Amino acid sequence: MSHWDLMAEHAPAARPKLGTVPPGDPRDRGGKAQPMLIATGVTKHFDILGGVLNRPVAKVRAVDDVSFCVLKGETLGIVGESGCGKSTLARLLMHLLPMDSGELIFDGDGVGESGGLSLRDLRRNLQMVFQDSYSSLNPRLPVQDSIAYGPRVHGMPRAEARAVARELLDKVGLDPDLFGARYPHELSGGQKQRVNVARALALHPRMLILDEAVSALDKSVEAQVLNLLRQLKRHFNLTYVFISHDLNVVQYISDRVLVMYLGQIVEIGPVEEIYRGPRHPYTRALLDSRLTMDPNDRVEEAPITGDPPNPINPPSGCRFRTRCPFAEEVCAAKAPALGAWADRDSHLAACHMEDAASGHSRAGRSPLACEAAGATMGAA
Amino acid sequence: MSANGEAARPLVEVEDLRVKFVSREATVQAVNGVSFAMKSGEVLCIIGESGSGKSVSMRALIRLLPRRRAVISGRMRVGEHDIMALTERQLTDIRGSQIAMIFQEPMTALDPVYTIGEQIAETVMRHEGCSRQAALERALYLLQRVKVPSPERRLKAYPHELSGGLRQRAMIAVALSCRPALLLADEPTTALDATVQIQVLILLRELQKEFGTSVIFVTHDLGVAAQVADTIAVMYAGRIVEYGSARDVLLAPRHPYTIGMLASTVHGEMRDKDIEAIPGSPPDLRRLPPGCSFAPRCRYAVAACTAGVPESVAVAPGHFAACIRAGEIVAGAAAGLPHDAARPPLDRPQAMLA
Numbered sequence: 151m152s153h154w155d156l157m158a159e160h161a162p163a164a165r166p167k168l169g170t171v172p173p174g175d176p177r178d179r180g181g182k183a184q185p186m187l188i189a190t191g192v193t194k195h196f197d198i199l200g201g202v203l204n205r206p207v208a209k210v211r212a213v214d215d216v217s218f219c220v221l222k223g224e225t226l227g228i229v230g231e232s233g234c235g236k237s238t239l240a241r242l243l244m245h246l247l248p249m250d251s252g253e254l255i256f257d258g259d260g261v262g263e264s265g266g267l268s269l270r271d272l273r274r275n276l277q278m279v280f281q282d283s284y285s286s287l288n289p290r291l292p293v294q295d296s297i298a299y300g301p302r303v304h305g306m307p308r309a310e311a312r313a314v315a316r317e318l319l320d321k322v323g324l325d326p327d328l329f330g331a332r333y334p335h336e337l338s339g340g341q342k343q344r345v346n347v348a349r350a351l352a353l354h355p356r357m358l359i360l361d362e363a364v365s366a367l368d369k370s371v372e373a374q375v376l377n378l379l380r381q382l383k384r385h386f387n388l389t390y391v392f393i394s395h396d397l398n399v400v401q402y403i404s405d406r407v408l409v410m411y412l413g414q415i416v417e418i419g420p421v422e423e424i425y426r427g428p429r430h431p432y433t434r435a436l437l438d439s440r441l442t443m444d445p446n447d448r449v450e451e452a453p454i455t456g457d458p459p460n461p462i463n464p465p466s467g468c469r470f471r472t473r474c475p476f477a478e479e480v481c482a483a484k485a486p487a488l489g490a491w492a493d494r495d496s497h498l499a500a501c502h503m504e505d506a507a508s509g510h511s512r513a514g515r516s517p518l519a520c521e522a523a524g525a526t527m528g529a530a
Numbered sequence: 531m532s533a534n535g536e537a538a539r540p541l542v543e544v545e546d547l548r549v550k551f552v553s554r555e556a557t558v559q560a561v562n563g564v565s566f567a568m569k570s571g572e573v574l575c576i577i578g579e580s581g582s583g584k585s586v587s588m589r590a591l592i593r594l595l596p597r598r599r600a601v602i603s604g605r606m607r608v609g610e611h612d613i614m615a616l617t618e619r620q621l622t623d624i625r626g627s628q629i630a631m632i633f634q635e636p637m638t639a640l641d642p643v644y645t646i647g648e649q650i651a652e653t654v655m656r657h658e659g660c661s662r663q664a665a666l667e668r669a670l671y672l673l674q675r676v677k678v679p680s681p682e683r684r685l686k687a688y689p690h691e692l693s694g695g696l697r698q699r700a701m702i703a704v705a706l707s708c709r710p711a712l713l714l715a716d717e718p719t720t721a722l723d724a725t726v727q728i729q730v731l732i733l734l735r736e737l738q739k740e741f742g743t744s745v746i747f748v749t750h751d752l753g754v755a756a757q758v759a760d761t762i763a764v765m766y767a768g769r770i771v772e773y774g775s776a777r778d779v780l781l782a783p784r785h786p787y788t789i790g791m792l793a794s795t796v797h798g799e800m801r802d803k804d805i806e807a808i809p810g811s812p813p814d815l816r817r818l819p820p821g822c823s824f825a826p827r828c829r830y831a832v833a834a835c836t837a838g839v840p841e842s843v844a845v846a847p848g849h850f851a852a853c854i855r856a857g858e859i860v861a862g863a864a865a866g867l868p869h870d871a872a873r874p875p876l877d878r879p880q881a882m883l884a
Contacts (some may be wrong), residue, residue: 231723341811368750369752370807373794395723399796402796439725439728440724441751441754442756442797443753443756445780447756451732452728452732458693
């Protein structure tokens with residue numbers, strides 16, 4: 151086999167074949183303004199068993215009273231460090247894990263309630279792509295059968311499901327004749343992740359949860375898959391929840407961003423506002439930790455010190471206070487509220503400095519805003 | 531400390547290093563002729579994607595590769611030692627004392643059944659033959675130096691009791707315990723969170739300056755390289771395709787692969803625009819394409835590219851690129867070298883052959 155054969159393998163990956171965007175969406179029932187997904191008070195605590203009787207001795211508060219909505223057609227980025235609960239949250243939204251408490255409403259229908267959406271209906275509308283592209287494919291199935299599996303389970307005849315699978319392979323930029331009959335171990339990481347995206351799309355979902363879907367890929371392949379995801383979103387009228395620890399990727403792909411810390415939302419808002427003017431000290435620290443590619447512009451001092459604390463016994467009050475440079479007594483005494491919101495322009499932060507009545511000495515005049523103003527004044 | 535008046539002589543010299551992995555099914559050519567030299571006290575970053583041979587090259591420097599499967603050839607010298615000529619026993623002597631290594635996953639690199647203090651002290655006792663008490667004192671000092679909070683308590687902690695960032699700091703303490711002349715760091719911050727990664731990078735930079743240690747730092751992250759590197763070597767398919775100072779390579783790249791890597795790395799201002807991804811994927815190391823390995827993915831490729839492996843040419847003082855069009859490409863990157871940007875580069879391989 152010469153390298154030109156190898157190149158022929160690569161060739162189709164360069165340009166997925168996508169048609170024009172279908173106008174409107176017949177599945178849209180609540181209208182444009184109704185959020186695609188509303189999550190209210192989602193909570194998941196994992197018990198830690200121990201002692202002689204193997205009883206619960208502690209709880210990991212993986213996701214603690216998280217409420218947000220995902221609007222139709224948007225990409226909501228979720229960022230946070232490892233252990234902040236972003237992947238658990240994704241699994242709760244998918245109902246891969248049972249919630250301790252909380253409520254999900256998908257386009258106006260409660261999930262799992264009487265008269266609402268059944269789990270089967272939810273899965274038809276909501277699909278997920280995982281980080282590890284290899285372990286999320288069945289190693290014993292050719293990839294086209296993996297993709298056809300979902301439609302088969304949902305009652306599609308075998309031949310038709312196969313045709314859907316081959317069409318989707320084409321849409322994600324893999325030649326079905328070349329790749330359809332292959333097994334996962336015969337594909338590269340980027341190609342496997344394309345197959346995972348195709349499989350997630352096999353039931354024509356309206357929303358995709360991408361849990362670190364590009365994090366394990368090399369940079370040049372990551373760029374290809376990100377481009378593909380943006381094309382597919384337009385083509386299939388998709389709504390994305392994009393979970394990542396990479397702030398640059400999230401900024402690139404998201405319309406709104408949700409920042410999590412130790413199982414709670416600390417800030418949520420439109421991507422430009424969050425990246426231009428973060429209101430929560432944690433978001434600020436995260437953004438300052440990004441590395442530039444300019445060797446003349448090195449970070450000389452770490453924005454915050456220490457590691458994220460253990461989610462087993464999170465600090466009282468504001469969970470960030472142990473690493474926060476502005477922490478005061480009030481931060482330990484009570485947890486700051488995030489507040490309620492509805493539209494795509496709200497920018498909220500769960501910080502006492504944001505709340506004029508909180509009793510924090512900097513309440514209502516966040517140093518983040520002041521510093522930014524000071525910097526511009528200094529420059530002038 | 532290691533220069534000893536012979537400052538002119540580089541600390542590390544590698545010439546035409548080649549590593550093959552041989553198995554019954556196939557021979558994988560992981561490293562295909564890598565040469566570089568490194569001054570004492572220098573930080574060299576090797577950047578490249580997975581499978582580019584960056585980690586294998588580094589491990590070859592302390593012959594930390596499976597003995598029966600890996601065929602190493604070439605010349606390697608570190609300080610006084612000719613690495614290829616050393617016996618297994620001599621290698622054990624210099625590993626940890628002259629050349630130390632930090633790994634990506636501190637949890638798997640540290641021994642789970644010994645405390646952090648014991649693991650640091652073990653290295654010191656093995657190489658310096660001092661008493662256990664003295665070694666433990668050194669361990670405490672080192673933990674303070676790597677800024678582990680409450681070091682007395684952490685000395686008695688097991689690896690699983692520490693967070694990821696603290697474990698990596700403990701790893702650095704083990705590696706620096708005998709003041710090695712050369713530190714090999716294999717993606718040491720990749721598994722860490724962003725806010726912790728920057729702390730560890732700053733720490734490494736400080737300690738490197740203070741101890742005067744030379745560091746070879748392997749990473750796939752250009753941002754990390756920009757933070758720590760004096761010199762950068764870009765690897766692709768087992769060869770160094772570009773080599774130069776960090777400023778030259780990152781700010782004025784001359785090899786099409788480096789240019790492509792920089793363009794396809796997502797950063798701030800590109801919203802609502804497709805990223806300029808490099809098409810295709812890296813070549814199969816069992817069947818390398820003839821000539822330049824990057825040619826099949828390269829937008830600047832011409833027929834001559836597949837004729838032979840391009841020589842590394844100096845494009846500026848101390849800045850080398852292994853590309854036959856490196857001379858033209860500098861202008862191209864800035865002002866649009868005549869190339870057919872509309873053509874998907876992998877569409878018609880025959881056209882490129884012609």
